Each structure stands twice: as structure tokens, then as C-alpha cells.
Amino acid sequence: MHPENPTAVPTVVFASGRGSNLAALLAAQQLGTLPIQIRAVLSDKSKAGALDIARDAGIAAVSLAPRQFADRRSFDQALFDRAAEFSPDLIVLAGYMRIIDATVVATWHGRMINIHPSLLPKYPGLDTHRRAIDSHDDLHGASVHFVTAQLDGGPVIAQVELPVFADDTPDSLSARLLPLEHRLLIASVNLIARRRIVLGPSGILVDGQPLTAALRLRADATLG
Numbered sequence: 377m378h379p380e381n382p383t384a385v386p387t388v389v390f391a392s393g394r395g396s397n398l399a400a401l402l403a404a405q406q407l408g409t410l411p412i413q414i415r416a417v418l419s420d421k422s423k424a425g426a427l428d429i430a431r432d433a434g435i436a437a438v439s440l441a442p443r444q445f446a447d448r449r450s451f452d453q454a455l456f457d458r459a460a461e462f463s464p465d466l467i468v469l470a471g472y473m474r475i476i477d478a479t480v481v482a483t484w485h486g487r488m489i490n491i492h493p494s495l496l497p498k499y500p501g502l503d504t505h506r507r508a509i510d511s512h513d514d515l516h517g518a519s520v521h522f523v524t525a526q527l528d529g530g531p532v533i534a535q536v537e538l539p540v541f542a543d544d545t546p547d548s549l550s551a552r553l554l555p556l557e558h559r560l561l562i563a564s565v566n567l568i569a570r571r572r573i574v575l576g577p578s579g580i581l582v583d584g585q586p587l588t589a590a591l592r593l594r595a596d597a598t599l600g
């Protein structure tokens with residue numbers, strides 16, 4: 377239990393990179409506006425910046441090296457076994473850059489979300505900013521979705537859009553999108569932590585009602 381918030385939802389974050397989404401979640405948790413308790417950060421990269429952010433915050437930081445395992449499933453099983461030691465009710469993939477074995481994913485059905493930098497179902501996988509520019513899209517964005525065995529293909533909870541400018545590069549687009557991703561992830565985690573969003577047998581429910589289209593991030597950083 378979190379000392380300041382006894383109802384805080386035990387949460388584990390998976391990240392492969394710098395960890396700006398993790399930092400945003402932590403900041404919101406520490407402000408008391410997000411009822412989660414991040415108990416551990418797990419990574420497939422021992423040098424991930426996200427692990428340093430966790431250590432600086434006094435949170436368990438765990439990494440395992442995929443090359444030390446015989447195959448994907450045994451690595452994923454080992455990493456998720458480590459995650460399970462922290463008894464999370466929620467796993468957030470925040471820049472976790474590996475495909476996860478379907479059997480392992482199934483164990484966490486409805487309890488694991490991912491943030492992906494595109495307007496899914498457009499551009500699952502890598503290099504999303506370049507693909508949006510190359511396709512001359514007017515709009516780009518990010519999505520938060522429940523994780524299923526299909527890569528970046530689980531039910532979408534919420535999205536944020538931003539315009540693509542004629543002179544945008546993948547770097548400029550990604551830099552403009554990142555702060556919006558942070559707000560989108562915090563707002564999505566907030567509703568999940570408060571049990572206002574759940575994944576039911578036939579799809580996402582918001583306040584008990586079926587979600588027919590992904591929620592949108594509003595200017596005031598709430599979802600609607």
C-alpha cells in the first residue's frame with residue numbers, strides 16, 4: 377500500500393528507453409493526482425534511462441537480457457515472473473520495444489496497456505512518425521490500448537491527435553507528440569486505476585457502458 381494513498385493501484389512499468397513516459401507517470405503519482413503506486417520498472421535493456429529514473433525515485437529497477445534465454449517465450453516468462461513478484465494490478469508498457477509472447481500476454485489480459493505513437497489501427501510497429509509523413513497524413517497522434525497477442529492491435533482506449541506540418545521531420549513530429557503522449561497516458565491510467573475503464577468480454581467499458589470509439593484527449597488533459 378502507498379503510505380499516502382491506501383487505494384493506490386499497484387503498478388509495474390516496462391520500458392526499453394529513456395523513460396519520459398515513466399517520469400510523467402511518476403510525477404503525477406507524486407503530485408497525488410494519479411492513484412497508482414509504481415512498484416517496479418522492468419526492462420530488456422540494462423542501460424535504459426527508465427531504470428535510472430526508477431532508481432532515483434527509490435523504485436525497484438530490474439533488467440534481464442534476452443540473449444541469455446533460449447527463446448522469446450522463456451525470456452518473457454522470466455521477465456513477467458519478476459514483474460509478478462511486485463503483485464501489480466496494472467502493467468504499463470511505456471516505450472517497451474519488444475513483442476511479447478502470446479501466452480504471457482494472455483496471463484495479463486485486461487491488466488496490461490501500451491502507449492503507441494500512432495493513431496491506431498494506422499502504423500502498428502516501428503517508425504510511425506516517418507510512415508505518417510511519407511503517407512502525407514494531415515493528422516498523426518498516439519494511442520493507448522489494452523495489450524493483446526496482436527502487435528499494437530488490442531482494443532484502443534484513448535487517442536490524441538496532432539497536425540502534421542509540411543516541413544515536419546520524424547524528429548520534429550515526435551518532439552511535438554511526446555508531451556501529448558504523457559498527458560494521454562496519465563489520463564488513461566487515471567481512469568483505469570479508478571476502475572472507470574475496464575476490458576470486458578466484449579470490449580472496453582467506460583463507466584459500465586460499451587466504448588464505441590476511442591476516447592480523445594481534451595485540452596484540459598481529461599478524456600472524453
Ligand code: GRF
Pocket residue numbers: 391392393394395396397398470471472491492493518557
Ligand atoms: C514513446 O514515443 C512511446 O510511444 C514509444 O516509445 C517512446 C518511449 O519514450 N513506444 P520514453 O522512453 O517514454 O521517453
